[in-house]
Structure formats: structure tokens, C-alpha cells
Amino acid sequence: MNISLFIARRIQHTQGKSFSSTVNQIGIAGIAIGIAVMIVSFAILGGFKTVIRNKIFSFGAHLQVSRFHMNRSFDENPISTNTELYTAYQQIPEISHIQVYSHKAGLLKTDEELSGVILKGVGKDFNLPAFRQNMVKGTFISFPDTTYSSEIVISRKIATQLKLDIDESVLLYFIQNMQSRPRVRKLTVSGIYETGMEEFDESIVIGDIRLIQRLNDWSDTLVGGYEIYLTDFRNIDEGAEKVFDLMDYDMQVEKITDKYIQIFDWLSLLNRNVAIFLALILFVACFNMVAILLILIMERTQMIGILKAVGATHKQVRQIFLWGGVRLVLKGLIWGNLIGIGFCALQYYFKLIPLDVEAYYMSTVPIDWDWSLIVLLNLAVLLMVSLVLIIPTVIISRIQPVQALRFD
Secondary structure, eight states: OOHHHHHHHHHHHTOTTSHHHHHHHHHHHHHHHHHHHHHHHHHHHHHHHHHHHHHHHHHHOSEEEEEOOSOOOSSOOOEESOSHHHHSGGGSTTEEEEEEEEEEEEEEEOSSOEEEEEEEEEOTTOOHHHHGGGEEEEOOOOOOSSSOOOEEEEEHHHHHHHTOOTTOEEEEEEOOOSSSOOEEEEEEEEEEEOOSOHHHHTTEEEEEHHHHHHHTTOOTTEESEEEEEESOGGGHHHHHHHHHHHSOTTEEEEEHHHHTHHHHHHHHHHHHHHHHHHHHHHHHHHHHHHHHHHHHHHHTHHHHHHHHHTTOOHHHHHHHHHHHHHHHHHHHHHHHHHHHHHHHHHHHHHOOSBOOHHHHSSSBOOOOOOHHHHHHHHHHHHHHHHHHTHHHHGGGGGOOHHHHHTOO
């Protein structure tokens, strides 16, 4: 039998309503609050990053391949779908999906209002599951077999500006060049999306890529570019290198992290701020446990003297208090996990805390369930606090039995 563990358990069971019991409750509460705040912070941060990234990916995937050009026009120089990259992208295991796209500038006009927009043409290979999270009303465009679709999906901001709703018609004007008359198409709003991000909501309208092919006099094999989804976003650099090796000499590949560098730098800055915040929480938790263990040692000074008088070693006495401290930490972790995970579950399922969409790009506080991170947080707190508990037990070796037995 481990005598140190046995005595530590007896101390815990015989404290009752003593001062030590109150101190223990404070220690448990401190650890519980600390781990709960960490779990909630990482869950919200992870959810926030995931939502923002998914919104960006739904409009630009992870990589974009287009023909190399020096101008900044929205009208692309076309590339063919009869390329090795498009037809044999399975050679790159990092790629999970590839789709075509094209852009064309135009003017949406109703009887009373008009708005400059960018028509993004997509095809039947469009990654609709990734985009569906943005749909707030109506349905996505349908693709007929014989001709282009006359349906479009607009943002809620554009719909509000032009006073449009689903199943209503709108005129879309295209200016080919300054000498020719604008070309107009009558289109129907089939759905409305919302991302909360001005980069998309203020200008992007989604339609059939065959409409742009018809307007630009392109064949069915010519498109503005490819959008590539990777199996793991964290491998974006490696995936970009392999795409570069497989694509034609006159093409260029652009990473989404470079195209929207301000947003991704902002998300990285959030990581740094949260790391500093959590380090402070961990420091406070360690400091509290050291103070609590010192109080417990001072209260048990006479017991320490008796144990040393009957032959207990310094190591055995120190282990008694270490075991007691670890038990407090474990109880705090259990309560902290219940509180933190419980709060996250309530927010995840019932959306209790709303947000301003224009300020935060989402309507409610998001939650991301990263169980491996939660386990690592618990292990880190347990390890750090347990190691710090060794510090106050050092004073046990300085306590002399004769002085301890007379201690009052």
C-alpha cells in the first residue's frame, strides 16, 4: 500500500467543514473556472475561424488557376478544360474537387434601382454543399441540359438595395466594349445568399457559366479558370506546388490565403491574442494552487511533525500533499469540463448568444468541437499545475519535528 496516498485520502475525508475544506473548494473552483474558460475560448475561436474560412472557400476554394495576365479586369482570358490539370487532377492526391468558373462585370437593373455587380458563372461541377451554408432563401440555380440557365442567386444586400425577392425578374446589362451597345439578359432570382462579408455580398451574383460563354463567344471548353478544393487546407502550400508542376506554362495558381491576405492575417492575430490570454489564465491557476497548498501545509504543520517523528521521510510527507493537490486539480478539471462543454453545447444547439452580422460576419456565436484540443488542454493544465505543486512542498524538508509539535 502507498502510505502517502492513503494518508492523503484520509485527510480529504476528514476535513468536513473545516477551514481546509473551504480552501479546497476555492482551489477546485479556480481550476474549474480556468479550464472552462479555456475550453469555451478555443471552441469559439475555432468556430469563428471555421465559419470565416468556409465562407471564403465557398466563393474561391483553396486554389484558383487562371491564365497568366497583367491586367486587373474582371473579364478573364479563357483557358481550356482540355488540359492535363483539369482532366487528370487525380494525379495530385491533395486535390478533392475541381470546378470551373468565370467572371463578367454587369449592371443589375430594376424599374427603380440599379447596381453594378460581378456575375460569377459556375457549372454543374460547382461545390454546392460548400456554398449551401450561405443560402438564406430560395434555391440554387438549376442547370438545363440544352441551354444556359436564366436563374441567378444574389446576396441579401443586393436584394434589399434593388427591392428584389425570389422568383422576381431583373435585367442584367453587359458592356462588351465602348463602341457596341450593351447586351441585356432577363434573369430570374432563384435564391438569396448572405455571408456578412462585404467582399462578396456587395457585388457577387452567381449564374450559369454557359451564359458568360455565350456572351463572350466562347466554346463549351473555354472557361475563366479552375477552382480547386484540397482534402486538407493545412496542406495548401504543398498542394499549390504540385498544381504548379502539372498546369500549363501560361497559367498561374493563386492561393486563397494570398488573395484574401488581410483576412487570414487577422485570423492569425486572433490566435496570438488568445494564446496570451490563456497563458495568463494558466499562470493564475498555478499561482492559486501554490497558495492553497501552502495554506494546507501550514495548517497541517503538527501532523508533519508527528509523521517525521515516527520515521516518515521528507519524500513521503511531500507526496501526501502532492497527492492531495493532484486530487484537487482532477476535481477542478471534471467540473471545468462539465461547465465549459455544457456551455458550448447550449450555444451550439440553441444559439443563445446572437451577433451583429455586419460586424462579425455571422449571426450567432459559433462553436467548433475539437475534442483532441480539449484533451490536450486538460493534459496541459494537469501537467503544469502538478509540476508547480512541487514548489510549496519544498518547505516541508525545513520543518523540524520538535518545532512542528510545538507549533500552534
